Amino acid sequence: MFNIGPGELVVILILALILLGPEKLPEAARTVGKGMRELQRATRELRDTVETELYKLEEDGAVGKHVAAKPVVSSASGSQPVEANSSRPIPSAAPGAVAQLPPPAPVEPLAPPAPGDEPKA
Numbered sequence: 001m002f003n004i005g006p007g008e009l010v011v012i013l014i015l016a017l018i019l020l021g022p023e024k025l026p027e028a029a030r031t032v033g034k035g036m037r038e039l040q041r042a043t044r045e046l047r048d049t050v051e052t053e054l055y056k057l058e059e060d061g062a063v064g065k066h067v068a069a070k071p072v073v074s075s076a077s078g079s080q081p082v083e084a085n086s087s088r089p090i091p092s093a094a095p096g097a098v099a100q101l102p103p104p105a106p107v108e109p110l111a112p113p114a115p116g117d118e119p120k121a
Contacts, residue, residue: 020028
């Protein structure tokens with residue numbers, strides 16, 4: 001799990017014995033063991049929850065299907081957007097809401113470095 005070899009483990013155990021002493025070492029080992037078990041339990045529960053939810057989505061047929069977005073255009077009156085090739089209005093959160101994104105802001109090119117600011121190799 002932590003990729004620790006036998007020699008490194010012996011060094012860690014000797015240091016723990018020196019730092020904690022023989023009285024506190026068993027208590028510290030129990031605490032570390034309980035923490036590791038709790039971490040493994042929490043990880044297992046999270047993995048099981050994610051797998052269960054993915055299984056439910058697969059049963060519903062939602063996973064693996066990509067739904068293409070339909071283009072949006074303004075209606076003739078301009079009051080509510082409609083789907084392309086359709087006269088059915090698209091429901092919006094507020095009356096007159098805009099369904100189109102604004103164009104991206106232009107990006108200015110970087111200025112060339114001033115003389116003397118050039119990096120030295």
